Amino acid sequence: MKTPFPPLELPTRLLHGPGPSPVAxxxxxxxxxxxxxxxxxxxxxxxxxxxxxxxxxxxxxxxxxxxxxxxxxxxxxxxxxxxxxxxxxxxxxxxxxxxxxxxxxxxxxxxxxxxxxxxxxxxxxxxxxxxxxxxxxxxxxxxxxxxxxxxxxxxxxxxxxxxxxxxxxxxxxxxxxxxxxxxxxxxxxxxxxxxxxxxxxxxxxxxxxxxxxxxxxxxxxxxxxxxxxxxxxxxxxxxxxxxxxxxxxxxxxxxxxxxxxxxxxxxEEGLMKRFERHRNAHELLKVQLEERGIEYASDPLNSLPQLNLVKVPERLKDEAAARRALLEEHHIEIGGGLGELAGKCWRIGLMGHGAREENVGKIVEALDAVAPV
Amino acid sequence: MKTPFPPLELPTRLLHGPGPSPVAxxxxxxxxxxxxxxxxxxxxxxxxxxxxxxxxxxxxxxxxxxxxxxxxxxxxxxxxxxxxxxxxxxxxxxxxxxxxxxxxxxxxxxxxxxxxxxxxxxxxxxxxxxxxxxxxxxxxxxxxxxxxxxxxxxxxxxxxxxxxxxxxxxxxxxxxxxxxxxxxxxxxxxxxxxxxxxxxxxxxxxxxxxxxxxxxxxxxxxxxxxxxxxxxxxxxxxxxxxxxxxxxxxxxxxxxxxxxxxxxxxxEEGLMKRFERHRNAHELLKVQLEERGIEYASDPLNSLPQLNLVKVPERLKDEAAARRALLEEHHIEIGGGLGELAGKCWRIGLMGHGAREENVGKIVEALDAVAPV
Known part of the structure; x- marks a missing residue:
């Protein structure tokens, strides 16, 4: 190494993958x-x-x-x-x-x-x-x-x-x-x-x-x-x-x-309020995704509000490219499928500080851009 | 727990024990x-x-x-x-x-x-x-x-x-x-x-x-x-x-x-300059301690500049109390002895960002207060 690297310059991301989540x-x-x-x-x-x-x-x-x-x-x-x-x-x-x-x-x-x-x-x-x-x-x-x-x-x-x-x-x-x-x-x-x-x-x-x-x-x-x-x-x-x-x-x-x-x-927020906030953000996301023909892939009776497993919309040819565009153009991270779900599903996190209606709005808006109906 | 704790209020310490060391x-x-x-x-x-x-x-x-x-x-x-x-x-x-x-x-x-x-x-x-x-x-x-x-x-x-x-x-x-x-x-x-x-x-x-x-x-x-x-x-x-x-x-x-x-x-500093800075701080500390009758306990031919093992001065009745006073009154941390050296030795670190002449001055000044000659 000839010269030291410059200080890290990091982008700001909206973290809605499987973690890490947005930090207060x-x-x-x-x-x-x-x-x-x-x-x-x-x-x-x-x-x-x-x-x-x-x-x-x-x-x-x-x-x-x-x-x-x-x-x-x-x-x-x-x-x-x-x-x-x-x-x-x-x-x-x-x-x-x-x-x-x-x-x-x-x-x-x-x-x-x-x-x-x-x-x-x-x-x-x-x-x-x-x-x-x-x-x-x-x-x-x-x-x-x-x-x-x-x-x-x-x-x-x-x-x-x-x-x-x-x-x-x-x-x-x-x-x-x-x-x-x-x-x-x-x-x-x-x-x-x-x-x-x-x-x-x-x-x-x-x-x-x-x-x-x-x-x-x-x-x-x-x-x-x-x-x-x-x-x-x-x-x-x-x-x-x-x-x-x-x-x-x-x-x-x-x-x-x-x-x-x-x-x-x-x-300070209180656990009950925090759980409710997670549920509310999840409900809003679910409605918005379903309106766009994006279906949930997880057991509907046993789904986590904070981690939304959805099927990659069929209209998308290249799901990895869509996630990359979300990250690079919209600065929003969502997760791909792991293991046997790789390529088939996305994991959209609504965790902790990020489980908010305004974040749901940003996620959906960006999805509309990279995976238009 | 009835109410959440307030945000942490932490003292500023000059870290001259065995680590952690001062952070830039x-x-x-x-x-x-x-x-x-x-x-x-x-x-x-x-x-x-x-x-x-x-x-x-x-x-x-x-x-x-x-x-x-x-x-x-x-x-x-x-x-x-x-x-x-x-x-x-x-x-x-x-x-x-x-x-x-x-x-x-x-x-x-x-x-x-x-x-x-x-x-x-x-x-x-x-x-x-x-x-x-x-x-x-x-x-x-x-x-x-x-x-x-x-x-x-x-x-x-x-x-x-x-x-x-x-x-x-x-x-x-x-x-x-x-x-x-x-x-x-x-x-x-x-x-x-x-x-x-x-x-x-x-x-x-x-x-x-x-x-x-x-x-x-x-x-x-x-x-x-x-x-x-x-x-x-x-x-x-x-x-x-x-x-x-x-x-x-x-x-x-x-x-x-x-x-x-x-x-x-x-x-950015360069490894050679950094090593030299550690040696210089150590030499200064050594002279200052020896002037005060504080002897080194480590092998003189194989001593680290960044970790100074010294004998607790005999004039001190309670070495732990002296270290506590250094910490609480002077906000300087030094280390006690570990294992078979507990109670007998101190470990004074001059590591990384803390290996500086001005830090040596502060350590010695505080030692003069808690362990006067």
Whole structure:
């Protein structure tokens, strides 16, 4: 390299793909606050407040609630690595990319994995799952609450009880659900859940909110085999976030400032109002798309308001070119299909700060330009 | 929680502990640039520039050079997980906290670990290590270039050749060395190295620069056992950073903006000038401390300029109280001793943006107030 690059000049985008989502100005400002030491009492206070706010949005009293120092995938791995012992029977529900990924993480943690499969874009029948739990008696059962790859909103309120009655733990992927639709960790008896900051929390990516029940921590604290990962080992990370405050790693200080502000905005708005705002934006988008002959591809009874899976209109010859034109000419990002839905579907996110009627208007206007009826 | 917390109000600190280090204003500003999609062509361009600048500071042409989406400890784990196969003989040099941690990561990756031990605060004799390599023939040899817990600057230029002649790979912890003292990955034949953003790169914590030689990647690409970690699996992460650009995880977009700017500032200054600035600040501090009867505790022939390990002056009854007073009354952070040096030593960092004569003046002035001669 001959000369250093110039400073980054970045375009402003309206983020309506599967994440990251639009970030509120005060969250960006928080990221730029002066970095202080990660063992500074003032940063520990910030960590305490983050934990308390994460407990509020997860609707839990779990002491072991923290922001894992990695992205959502690291949060998933934290749960798999800590809660799966070699040989454990793991039942993983797969109806999209992220269930499949969790199954792989369980395998790498040494689990004996059985997947239950449903068509991509369809939810599992919860009552059928409850029956299967009685039959299979998994040590670890995992399901995705909001499949980012398909927009499915999975009912999960009855699973925890069934899994517990059969001696197991229930783990849930809440990456795209948290703060967009209700996530009731304690009421639904969920033992472990993870999320990402860049979806309905509307903070840039980089941290993974994680929460574990006492039942889950009992398993972690009584493992026979050490956790595969030292970085994600909750007996170490947990002490860093609370209790002895023993030095483990160096937390991403400024990312935590951003998460603090994002959580603050969420609680200031109120979860109920936030969920309603997501529903309203979704309803408006749905009407507008259907008027233009753009059909939904997800299960109509179990669709997420914050992630809209729609069929690429038949009139479009080249869907990738249309998305590129949206991005380059209109500065709007929407997502393509993942996995088996690639080329067939679009994923339009209405997440967090971006779940607003004016944003829907901009999306539809731009779609009219690149995919005219 | 009844009401949301107010926005964070953070003190400004002069960071002269073991990291994080002072962050330049333009790096903080970069963190607050608008978040864009992690698959956006403009972000991919930023990733390419980051890789190219990391190659420049690592002095390497390694294609597999990237910013791991976690802190320095995740970077260490990325190397251990990818380069240690179950049963591999690993020789890990331990003369401080971080060698010991790497040994533990190798064990968790399935390695048969033998540690070589030296007194904390002393460097290993490199010629003796070369002889031991011939005897032990490790598959993986690991050493810390700059022990953050002791301030030792380990000579490592001859090890790579010896390790290669005996059929192994050399891994090096460059967390505190990179951009503070020379790190010559290609010239020294290092196969894998990791660093952290919050030391001499002067970016907030949250990313881990990592580089792997072709020889190392050959091992990764021909593993018999899958890598323990899906999140850190370089066959997946590598494709995300270059090549096919296949979606793996969501990179911490804004943290990468910060790293881009931090690297840019480093290359604008020039590595040689930066090293000289670190040496000058260190020399000044050393003279000033010795005038005050504060002695160095590290090996005088192998001391890092950027991390000064000094003995707590005997005149001080309570070293923790003195550090607290430095922090609370003078807003200066210095580090306590880690592990067996706790209570006995201080660690005074002069890293990156903070390695300046004016900062030395402020440190010494504050020390005069809390630990008067």
């Amino acid at each position: 100005p005060s969250v960006l400002e928080a990221l730029a606050k002066p970095c202080i030491g990660h063992m500074d009492p003032e940063f520990m206070r910030a960590m305490n407040e983050i934990r308390e706010m994460l407990q509020a949005v997860f609707e839990t009293e779990n002491e072991m609630t923290l922001a894992c120092s990695g992205t959502g995938s690291a949060g998933a791995e934290m749960l798999a690595d800590n809660l799966v012992e070699p040989g454990d029977k793991c039942v993983v529900c797969v109806n999209g990319v992220f269930g499949g990924r969790f199954a792989e993480k369980c395998r790498r943690a040494g689990g004996e994995v059985q997947t239950l499969n449903a068509t991509w874009g369809e939810a599992f029948d919860q009552d059928a799952l409850v029956d299967l739990v009685g039959e299979l008696k998994p040590k670890v059962m995992m399901i995705v609450h909001a499949e980012t790859s398909t927009g499915v909103h999975q009912p999960i309120d009855k699973l925890g009880e069934a899994v517990h009655q059969n001696g197991g733990l229930l783990l849930v992927d809440c990456v795209t659900s948290l703060c967009g639709v209700p996530v009731k960790i304690d009421e639904w008896q969920i033992d472990g859940a993870y999320s990402g900051t860049q979806k309905c929390l509307s903070c840039p990516p980089g941290l993974a909110p994680v929460t574990l029940s006492e039942r889950a921590m009992h398993k972690v604290n009584n493992r026979k085999h050490p956790v595969n990962s030292w970085y994600l080992d909750l007996t170490l990370v947990g002490n860093y976030w609370s209790g002895s405050r023993a030095y483990h790693h160096t937390a991403p200080v400024n990312m935590n400032y951003g998460l603090h502000e994002a959580l603050r905005l969420i609680l | 204003p333009s790096v903080l500003e970069a963190l607050a640039k608008p978040c864009i999609g992690h698959m956006d062509p403009e972000f991919m361009r930023a990733m390419n520039e980051i890789r190219e600048m990391l190659q420049a500071v690592f002095e390497t042409e390694n294609e597999m050079t990237l910013a791991c989406s976690g802190t320095g400890s995740a970077g260490a784990e990325m190397l251990a997980d990818n380069l240690v196969e179950p049963g591999d003989k690993c020789v890990v040099c331990v003369n401080g906290v971080f060698g010991g941690r790497f040994a533990e990561k190798c064990r968790r990756a399935g390695g048969e670990v033998q540690t070589l031990n030296a007194t904390w605060g002393e460097a290993f004799d490199q010629d003796a290590l070369v002889d031991l390599v011939g005897e032990l023939k490790p598959k993986v040899m690991m050493i810390v270039h700059a022990e953050t817990s002791t301030g030792v600057h380990q000579p490592i230029d001859k090890l790579g050749e010896a390790v290669h002649q005996n059929g192994g790979l050399l891994l090096v912890d460059c967390v505190t060395s990179l951009c503070g003292v020379p790190v010559k990955i290609d010239e020294w034949q290092i196969d894998g190295a990791y660093s952290g953003t919050q030391k001499c790169l002067s970016c907030p914590p949250g990313l881990a620069p990592v580089t792997l030689s072709e020889r190392a990647m050959h091992k990764v690409n021909n593993r018999k056992h899958p890598v323990n970690s899906w999140y850190l699996d370089l066959t997946l992460v590598g494709n995300y950073w270059s090549g096919s650009r296949a979606y793996h995880h969501t990179a911490p977009v804004n943290m990468n903006y910060g790293l881009h700017e931090a690297l840019r500032l480093i290359l």
